[in-house]
Amino acid sequence: MTTTDWLEELQAERPRLGRASTAGRVADVLRTRITEGHLAPGTRLSEEDIGAALGVSRNTLREAFRLLGHERLLVHEFNRGVFVRKLTVDDVRDLYQLRRILECGAARRAAERLASDPSYADRWATLVEPARAAAEEGQAAAEEGRWVDVGTANMHFHQAIAALAESPRVAEAMGHLLAELRLVFHVMAAPQAFHEAYLPDNRRILGMLEARDLAGAEAAMATYLDAAESQLVEAYSAG
Amino acid sequence: MTTTDWLEELQAERPRLGRASTAGRVADVLRTRITEGHLAPGTRLSEEDIGAALGVSRNTLREAFRLLGHERLLVHEFNRGVFVRKLTVDDVRDLYQLRRILECGAARRAAERLASDPSYADRWATLVEPARAAAEEGQAAAEEGRWVDVGTANMHFHQAIAALAESPRVAEAMGHLLAELRLVFHVMAAPQAFHEAYLPDNRRILGMLEARDLAGAEAAMATYLDAAESQLVEAYSAG
DNA sequence: ATTGACGAATTGTTCAACAATCCCTCACTC
DNA sequence: GAGTGAGGGATTGTTGAACAATTCGTCAAT
Numbered sequence: 001m002t003t004t005d006w007l008e009e010l011q012a013e014r015p016r017l018g019r020a021s022t023a024g025r026v027a028d029v030l031r032t033r034i035t036e037g038h039l040a041p042g043t044r045l046s047e048e049d050i051g052a053a054l055g056v057s058r059n060t061l062r063e064a065f066r067l068l069g070h071e072r073l074l075v076h077e078f079n080r081g082v083f084v085r086k087l088t089v090d091d092v093r094d095l096y097q098l099r100r101i102l103e104c105g106a107a108r109r110a111a112e113r114l115a116s117d118p119s120y121a122d123r124w125a126t127l128v129e130p131a132r133a134a135a136e137e138g139q140a141a142a143e144e145g146r147w148v149d150v151g152t153a154n155m156h157f158h159q160a161i162a163a164l165a166e167s168p169r170v171a172e173a174m175g176h177l178l179a180e181l182r183l184v185f186h187v188m189a190a191p192q193a194f195h196e197a198y199l200p201d202n203r204r205i206l207g208m209l210e211a212r213d214l215a216g217a218e219a220a221m222a223t224y225l226d227a228a229e230s231q232l233v234e235a236y237s238a239g
Numbered sequence: 240m241t242t243t244d245w246l247e248e249l250q251a252e253r254p255r256l257g258r259a260s261t262a263g264r265v266a267d268v269l270r271t272r273i274t275e276g277h278l279a280p281g282t283r284l285s286e287e288d289i290g291a292a293l294g295v296s297r298n299t300l301r302e303a304f305r306l307l308g309h310e311r312l313l314v315h316e317f318n319r320g321v322f323v324r325k326l327t328v329d330d331v332r333d334l335y336q337l338r339r340i341l342e343c344g345a346a347r348r349a350a351e352r353l354a355s356d357p358s359y360a361d362r363w364a365t366l367v368e369p370a371r372a373a374a375e376e377g378q379a380a381a382e383e384g385r386w387v388d389v390g391t392a393n394m395h396f397h398q399a400i401a402a403l404a405e406s407p408r409v410a411e412a413m414g415h416l417l418a419e420l421r422l423v424f425h426v427m428a429a430p431q432a433f434h435e436a437y438l439p440d441n442r443r444i445l446g447m448l449e450a451r452d453l454a455g456a457e458a459a460m461a462t463y464l465d466a467a468e469s470q471l472v473e474a475y476s477a478g
Numbered sequence: 479a480t481t482g483a484c485g486a487a488t489t490g491t492t493c494a495a496c497a498a499t500c501c502c503t504c505a506c507t508c
Numbered sequence: 509g510a511g512t513g514a515g516g517g518a519t520t521g522t523t524g525a526a527c528a529a530t531t532c533g534t535c536a537a538t
Contacts (some may be wrong), residue, residue: 021317022491047520057492058520059298063305070309077262079499079520095404101348105340167336173412286489296523297489316529318489346528481538490529497534508511 011077023063030064033177034073034084037186039196041086045074071176073183087183095181096229102174103158103217103225106165111214128209131160135206147192151185154195157170157202161209161221188235198224240287260301265295269303272416273312273323280325284313310415312422326422328475334420335468341413342464343457344354345404350453366447370399374445377438386431390424393434396441400448400460427474437463 030050033039053062063081068074074082110127113120120127124127138153154180162174167230185191201224269289290300307313313321326334349366352359357367375445376393394417401413406464424430440463447456 060491062302062521066302066305067309070306080501081520094406095406097348097404098408098412101404101406101409102340104347105344108343109336109340165340166338167333167340169333169337169416170340173337177408199463207479259521287487298524299522319532320489365479479538481536484534485534486533487527487533488531491527493526494524496521497525498519500517500519503515503519505514506513508510 014076022056023060023067024169025118026054026061026064027067029054029075030068031071031179034068037181038184039084041084041183041187042235043084045082045084047050047081072180085180085183087180091180091231092184092232092236095177095184096225096232098173098177099158100222102170102227103161105160106167106170107214107218107221112162114212114214121225124212127164127166128160128206130163131157131163131206131209132159135202138195142199147195149183149194150199151191154198155181155204157206161205184232184236188232194231194235198228252292259409261295262299262306263437265300265303266306269294269307270310270312270418274421276421278323280316280323280422280426282323284321286320296303302449311419314392324419324422326419328472331423331471331473331475332468335418335464335471337412338397339464341416342400345351345401345409346460348459349403350457352455353451363451365404366474367401367445369402370396370448371401374441376439377432377434377453381435381438386434390434391423393437393441394420396445400444402423423471423475427471432461433470433474437467451469 020233029053030039030045034187039045045065051058056064063089065076069076069082073085075085076082083095084186110120113125134153134156138157140152141149141153159171159174159178162170175187185194188194199219205220205224206216208220209213256319256423266380269278269284278284284304285305286297286300290297293300295303304313304315308315308321312324314324315321373392373395377389377396380386380392381387385453396409398413404410424433427433440459444456444459444463447459449455
């Protein structure tokens with residue numbers, strides 16, 4: 001795909017810019033464009049071209065770039081421009097290190113509160129509900145062959161696990177983390193098979209959550225994360 | 240020392256070179272101004288006034304505002320301006336929730352790697368070194384009555400614990416978290432006594448780290464965080 | 479006391495200009 | 509032929525001004 005190709009496609013997204021902050025909306029457009037893989041990692045984003053394509057000024061566009069830079073989707077090199085983030089193998093390892101701490105930590109905190117906080121225990125069914133919904137959505141998407149949806153459902157599942165901590169900051173960190181991970185998935189050869197392989201794991205983890213076996217769920221997630229990381233690292237250093 | 244060693248060391252110096260962005264420097268100035276308590280939470284930051292005071296244009300200043308907004312030191316209200324973040328009691332609780340997950344998680348990961356990764360175990364002394372330095376600095380500052388330094392040393396200590404995970408993303412998250420926490424400390428009546436009270440805890444935790452008793456350190460930190468949170472929440476709802 | 483209109487002040491956004499920097503090309507030297 | 513400098517074009521960094529959009533305080537009217 002050439003440069004002018006996706007610039008024309010960007011122009012098609014232009015009507016979506018109708019409300020709230022212009023810079024924020026521009027960031028939204030570019031974010032989905034990046035996380036959905038239409039912008040290859042390493043691509044340089046020209047201020048002039050994109051500004052013209054989206055019909056916003058350079059200043060506003062630069063604000064949007066800063067937003068996405070802080071989400072680590074873009075890297076900003078001084079006097080050279082912004083580029084779609086290209087993750088290294090070390091980045092992949094670091095992302096999984098953080099996932100372990102965040103997801104297992106959320107499970108551990110949930111276990112503690114289940115034991116000590118009755119009001120938290122009472123809400124447990126509704127807290128696990130998003131995880132169940134994500135797992136079932138992944139299952140349904142796989143059966144119907146909607147492979148991209150399998151991937152997003154998988155991410156929703158793990159976001160739901162992080163949400164057990166009931167912490168806005170944990171949720172936001174997890175969101176940014178998963179957005180970065182999408183950059184990794186897009187350079188894989190067969191992301192479909194990758195995500196589908198972990199559906200049974202998710203179902204098993206979900207079962208433990210609903211049975212309030214948080215220790216089991218934490219252990220299962222640890223092995224799941226180890227496996228996913230090594231598989232991803234291997235695929236990444238190959239390609 | 241081989242050639243590649245030199246090159247790797249040079250790469251570490253790289254951030255010092257690209258530090259020429261005006262917006263970045265403006266953000267630095269405002270950040271220290273905020274975290275050191277010279278700007279009270281809730282204060283509105285006028286684009287015109289601050290731009291004139293610092294001698295930068297509104298556009299550049301707005302870029303700096305965006306940076307600090309993403310670090311949660313400023314809040315941006317559309318069409319109203321930016322304000323120094325005013326944290327609620329819920330924010331304090333959430334901050335400590337995240338601290339528990341990050342710090343205890345880092346300790347737990349360190350324990351796992353100490354058991355499974357010989358090269359990590361070999362480096363353990365140098366990994367703990369920053370924590371020791373921070374603890375001793377806090378001790379010295381307290382004896383000489385330099386109370387603000389006691390606070391920053393305390394933060395360095397916990398940053399050092401998070402750094403045991405050897406994860407850039409964990410370190411950055413911890414940095415932002417502690418910067419936010421400084422906003423809380425400044426509204427306290429007697430931050431000196433608050434920080435000084437936890438010096439013995441830090442020494443005790445440090446001892447466990449050096450003895451490679453990570454389980455003990457994790458437990459001690461959990462109780463430390465619980466105590467600090469409840470003390471802070473109490474002081475916060477009072478004032 | 480409440481409402482609503484008016485106006486001043488501030489932010490949101492764009493535009494144009496210039497300085498600083500990067501990157502490519504092309505001679506030039508050895 | 510490889511390496512080294514010297515232009516020169518293109519892009520980013522930053523500024524200042526301008527105008528639209530919005531907020532907020534004021535004040536008159538009810």
